[in-house]
Structures are given as structure tokens and as C-alpha cells.
Amino acid sequence: MAAFHFMSLPRRFLPCAALLLFALFSAAVAQATVWTAVQGDVVTLEHRSAAQPRLQCFGRNWPVQALADGHWRGWIGVDLKTRPGEYTIQWSDAQDVLRVKAGKFRVSRITVKKNMAEFDAATLKQIRHDQRAILHTYDMHVAADPAIVMHGMPVDGVISTPFGAQRYVNGQPRSPHSGLDIAAPEGTPIFTPLAGKVLLREAMYLNGNTVVIGHGNGLVSVLSHLHDFTVKQGQWVRTGQLVGHVGQTGRATGPHVHWGVRFFRARINPANLL
Numbered sequence: 001m002a003a004f005h006f007m008s009l010p011r012r013f014l015p016c017a018a019l020l021l022f023a024l025f026s027a028a029v030a031q032a033t034v035w036t037a038v039q040g041d042v043v044t045l046e047h048r049s050a051a052q053p054r055l056q057c058f059g060r061n062w063p064v065q066a067l068a069d070g071h072w073r074g075w076i077g078v079d080l081k082t083r084p085g086e087y088t089i090q091w092s093d094a095q096d097v098l099r100v101k102a103g104k105f106r107v108s109r110i111t112v113k114k115n116m117a118e119f120d121a122a123t124l125k126q127i128r129h130d131q132r133a134i135l136h137t138y139d140m141h142v143a144a145d146p147a148i149v150m151h152g153m154p155v156d157g158v159i160s161t162p163f164g165a166q167r168y169v170n171g172q173p174r175s176p177h178s179g180l181d182i183a184a185p186e187g188t189p190i191f192t193p194l195a196g197k198v199l200l201r202e203a204m205y206l207n208g209n210t211v212v213i214g215h216g217n218g219l220v221s222v223l224s225h226l227h228d229f230t231v232k233q234g235q236w237v238r239t240g241q242l243v244g245h246v247g248q249t250g251r252a253t254g255p256h257v258h259w260g261v262r263f264f265r266a267r268i269n270p271a272n273l274l
């Protein structure tokens with residue numbers, strides 16, 4: 001077996017060999033950190049960098065906050081339907097790896113009146129309008145300090161349908177449940193889980209009375225099926241402020257609040273931010 005000697009290489013290969021050695025050496029020194037997440041998680045990362053780094057993943061930028069001594073914290077939202085696998089986390093000056101695992105979600109079957117499962121053209125138009133109005137709020141800018149956290153449940157109740165549950169409505173498969181359903185008696189007060197701005201307040205066909213609160217940094221709470229509202233659109237609310245009361249407006253099988261959280265559009269499990 002021939003021993004490998006640089007000196008035996010033709011001169012023109014020397015720069016390539018040097019580059020290869022350098023690459024191997026760099027890889028050994030700056031090893032990519034592997035961060036693990038489940039579908040619907042918000043991953044909290046830490047990074048060392050002399051200047052404020054940019055953080056990118058899933059084709060978009062994510063918020064970064066300064067800690068002490070050249071340390072930075074960043075957050076990435078892993079949408080409920082992200083395909084399990086490995087993704088590149090791109091800092092301005094380094095690369096990490098995000099390993100996404102499949103969530104373990106249960107099946108949820110509900111039975112509702114026919115007009116809440118099968119829609120005529122006019123109703124379908126209304127439902128699409130409602131969906132677009134909510135979608136529009138996910139891209140609204142709200143000025144706030146980085147605080148990717150929730151200070152509590154919006155209502156004192158029990159979780160009746162967990163996040164991610166595979167939904168069947170009158171036997172038909174539907175999109176997975178993108179929030180938490182919290183059951184509580186009609187009229188129970190509902191509070192903002194984090195300060196922010198009321199981006200939308202509207203009566204909707206499926207969601208019923210809905211309040212959307214933008215918390216800043218791409219974080220948005222959607223609270224649906226309310227009995228009534230105690231806040232106005234455009235109003236700033238503090239953490240724990242009353243926004244309305246539990247009801248069963250829209251498509252609901254009993255009094256509850258549907259609490260959905262989006263982080264730059266990614267469907268996040270609200271329980272993971274508590």
C-alpha cells in the first residue's frame with residue numbers, strides 16, 4: 001500500500017491539499033452546535049459573536065437579543081407541519097444545525113351542526129375573508145422588546161383539545177389543531193397572556209368572536225369563540241388585562257377559548273412558551 005506523502009503530489013495539487021487540511025482543521029475547531037426541537041416548538045439558541053449576528057432559518061430572519069459579554073440569544077419557530085429532519089441555522093459568522101423531530105399528537109373528533117361543516121358559496125366567502133383577516137395580522141409590525149414568552153394561560157380552565165391534534169369534523173379529516181382549546185364556564189374572564197396591541201377584533205363564522213393580539217417580535221396570540229369583548233381594535237393592552245369572556249360563538253361544541261400562537265407565521269404550541 002502506497003503511503004500518502006505531500007511531497008509525492010505534483011506541485012499544482014499542493015494548494016488543494018493545504019485547503020483540505022485547513023477545512024478539516026476548521027471543522028474540528030468550530031463544530032456546529034446541534035439544536036433539537038419538536039414540531040410546534042420555539043427553539044431558544046445561544047451564540048458567541050463580537051458584533052450583533054443575523055440569525056436565519058427556514059428562509060427567514062429570526063429575532064436576536066444581546067446578553068452579556070458578546071453572547072447572544074436567538075429564537076426560531078418550528079411550524080407544526082415542519083417535515084422532521086435537519087435544517088441549517090445560519091448565523092452571520094457560523095452555522096448550526098436544527099434537528100426537528102415529529103410531535104406526538106392525538107386524534108380529535110368533533111360533531112357539529114351541518115352548517116358548521118358544509119358551507120354554501122356565501123359562507124365559504126365569509127370564511128375565506130375571516131382567514132385572510134387573521135393571516136394579515138401575522139405580518140403586522142408591533143414595536144416591543146424581545147420577550148418570546150407567555151406569562152400564563154389566558155383563562156383559568158382545562159385543556160379540552162391539545163395543540164397539534166389531528167382533527168376530524170363530522171368524520172372528515174381537517175387541518176391539525178393549531179392552538180390550545182381551554183374549556184371554562186361561559187362568562188369566565190379572559191386575560192392577555194402577554195402585553196401587546198389589539199390587531200383585530202371581529203365576529204367570525206368559524207372562529208366566532210375573535211381577538212388578535214400582536215406581542216411584537218413576530219409573536220401573535222389569537223383568542224377565539226369569546227362571548228364578548230372588553231378591548232377595541234388598535235388598543236394597547238398590558239399583560240393580564242381583561243379582553244373578554246368565555247363563550248361558544250362560531251364552531252364550538254361547548255364554552256371554551258381557542259388560543260393560537262404564531263411566531264413569524266409558524267404555528268407554535270402556546271404551552272411551550274409558558
Ligand SMILES: [Zn+2]
Pocket residue numbers: 161177179180181257258259
Ligand atoms: Zn381550537
